[in-house]
Amino acid sequence: MGQSNNAVLELQAKTPFFSAPFKMYGNLRKYKELLKHFIFRDLKVRYHNSFIGYGWSVLEPLALTITFYILFAILSDSVDPYRPLTILLGILSWSLFARTLSTGTVGLQRNSSLIKRVYFPRELFLFSKCGYQIVQVALSLLVIIPLLWKYELIPTIKIIYLPIAMILIAMFALGIAFFTSILQTKARDIEHMVSIGTRISFYLSPVFYPLDMITGGRIPQQYADTYLLVNPMATYITMVRSAFTGEPLGIPIENLAFTIITTIILFWLGSIYFLRNERQAVKNL
Amino acid sequence: MNKNTAIIIENLALDYPRNKKGVGMLREFLTGRFRKKKPEEHMFRALNNVNLEIKKGEVVGIMGPNGSGKSTLLRVIAGIYAPDKGSIKVKGKTTLLAGIGTGFQQDLTGRENIKLTGSIYGFTQKEITKMEEQIIDFSGIRDFIDDPIRTFSAGMRARLGFAIISNLEPDILLLDEVMSVGDHEFRKKSRARIDELVKGDATVVIVSHSKSIMESLCDKAYGITNGEIVTDGDLESAFEFYESEKE
Numbered sequence: 146m147g148q149s150n151n152a153v154l155e156l157q158a159k160t161p162f163f164s165a166p167f168k169m170y171g172n173l174r175k176y177k178e179l180l181k182h183f184i185f186r187d188l189k190v191r192y193h194n195s196f197i198g199y200g201w202s203v204l205e206p207l208a209l210t211i212t213f214y215i216l217f218a219i220l221s222d223s224v225d226p227y228r229p230l231t232i233l234l235g236i237l238s239w240s241l242f243a244r245t246l247s248t249g250t251v252g253l254q255r256n257s258s259l260i261k262r263v264y265f266p267r268e269l270f271l272f273s274k275c276g277y278q279i280v281q282v283a284l285s286l287l288v289i290i291p292l293l294w295k296y297e298l299i300p301t302i303k304i305i306y307l308p309i310a311m312i313l314i315a316m317f318a319l320g321i322a323f324f325t326s327i328l329q330t331k332a333r334d335i336e337h338m339v340s341i342g343t344r345i346s347f348y349l350s351p352v353f354y355p356l357d358m359i360t361g362g363r364i365p366q367q368y369a370d371t372y373l374l375v376n377p378m379a380t381y382i383t384m385v386r387s388a389f390t391g392e393p394l395g396i397p398i399e400n401l402a403f404t405i406i407t408t409i410i411l412f413w414l415g416s417i418y419f420l421r422n423e424r425q426a427v428k429n430l
Numbered sequence: 431m432n433k434n435t436a437i438i439i440e441n442l443a444l445d446y447p448r449n450k451k452g453v454g455m456l457r458e459f460l461t462g463r464f465r466k467k468k469p470e471e472h473m474f475r476a477l478n479n480v481n482l483e484i485k486k487g488e489v490v491g492i493m494g495p496n497g498s499g500k501s502t503l504l505r506v507i508a509g510i511y512a513p514d515k516g517s518i519k520v521k522g523k524t525t526l527l528a529g530i531g532t533g534f535q536q537d538l539t540g541r542e543n544i545k546l547t548g549s550i551y552g553f554t555q556k557e558i559t560k561m562e563e564q565i566i567d568f569s570g571i572r573d574f575i576d577d578p579i580r581t582f583s584a585g586m587r588a589r590l591g592f593a594i595i596s597n598l599e600p601d602i603l604l605l606d607e608v609m610s611v612g613d614h615e616f617r618k619k620s621r622a623r624i625d626e627l628v629k630g631d632a633t634v635v636i637v638s639h640s641k642s643i644m645e646s647l648c649d650k651a652y653g654i655t656n657g658e659i660v661t662d663g664d665l666e667s668a669f670e671f672y673e674s675e676k677e
Contacts, residue, residue, distance in 0.1 A: 427511070
């Protein structure tokens with residue numbers, strides 16, 4: 146792709162440091178067709194030989210939403226006017242994060258036979274999984290239309306939170322996956338650690354309950370602040386909800402800024418680590 | 431780099447990590463990080479001090495016993511592994527043919543797999559569409575091309591795989607023992623196709639154990655053992671070396 150007959154491929158390329166994310170961006174642009182192919186492949190494979198096809202990407206979050214809705218109706222006395230919407234958006238945002246992270250972590254290891262036979266930038270394995278999850282979430286988001294209609298919610302300017310939060314969630318998940326995917330080639334333990342870690346943080350993040358249940362006065366204010374700082378997903382899920390309900394975020398602006406900046410730094414450091422180590426890591430495969 | 435040179439390799443060395451498994455790895459992780467280790471303890475030098483210059487259009491064979499570093503050398507040329515020492519320059523698009531059906535997706539149809547494999551090897555949508563009919567004709571399985579390839583027999587899959595990669599036409603072709611797939615008829619056809627590719631403009635590097643293939647195709651051949659190139663490119667001396675290694 147793009148290599149003309151006279152292009153000289155030098156295999157002693159310097160490992161980029163600060164420019165790592167830009168180098169990745171350049172690679173993605175250069176190989177965008179392959180990226181598209183990988184995403185479509187995953188979509189096709191998923192819907193081949195199934196009767197409902199697309200329906201499954203809607204049914205799964207719906208079923209989970211109904212379960213949590215019933216659970217909460219029994220267990221909790223909190224009054225959340227948009228409860229089904231809250232739960233559904235939480236689950237969709239979370240699945241973007243968790244699936245990008247888990248499939249990204251094994252992205253290099255599971256593709257070892259391909260990696261050993263043909264060269265293309267290896268970050269494609271991670272970005273293609275992320276792109277696939279974004280497409281999935283976008284498709285699943287269609288089911289909230291009836292809910293919006295029921296609550297008579299008309300999207301306001303706040304809808305801009307949705308793409309911003311989605312990109313930040315993807316960056317956060319990829320930022321971690323850059324590290325774990327390299328480490329996974331050395332030790333298969335990483336995949337299990339990631340899977341346990343995501344499951345625990347599923348309950349610790351406001352996925353099936355509103356953020357208000359944690360920060361709304363049940364615990365002392367300084368703990369609530371710390372919680373927001375160490376759990377970026379709490380902020381991003383709340384942003385996605387706010388995009389549709391139009392309610393205020395309820396997060397101090399300095400906390401919000403801190404969360405976004407740390408996510409960007411994590412992504413940046415991750416991309417440096419990935420590009421500096423993938424050449425050695427693929428030898429472990 | 432000279433205009434007529436396709437590949438230039440200077441003082442190249444490549445190490446594989448040797449990781450301990452299981453408890454050993456944990457122990458190493460917990461204790462070893464703070465102790466300085468000799469490199470040979472956790473590294474295996476797969477290629478050592480390799481110097482090679484291959485001209486445009488040349489057909490070069492690499493011979494050597496198992497584990498001598500032949501496939502690793504091809505992977506370095508294909509850009510899969512970066513050298514740990516020395517340098518390598520490659521001019522043009524390389525395709526490594528090693529094993530058939532790289533990147534095949536069992537649940538997709540033959541046609542979809544042609545597109546996928548083509549893009550994996552770096553070809554654009556337009557180029558692939560142009561090659562598609564030719565590939566299907568060559569594979570000889572037109573009747574089944576729109577079925578998922580998990581329903582194919584192993585031979586059919588191999589035919590399709592060979593048909594795809596042999597029709598890609600790169601500038602530099604790296605062949606790693608892929609001469610024999612399918613039934614007798616198809617084998618003859620694929621051998622003819624290899625001959626055709628080799629005789630074309632492409633620069634070719636072949637790894638093989640077969641003296642007859644080397645003799646009929648190659649301009650030059652190198653013997654390789656323990657990661658070092660030990661002969662000077664002369665066909666006869668490479669064969670002599672290979673015979674002596676057998677004993």
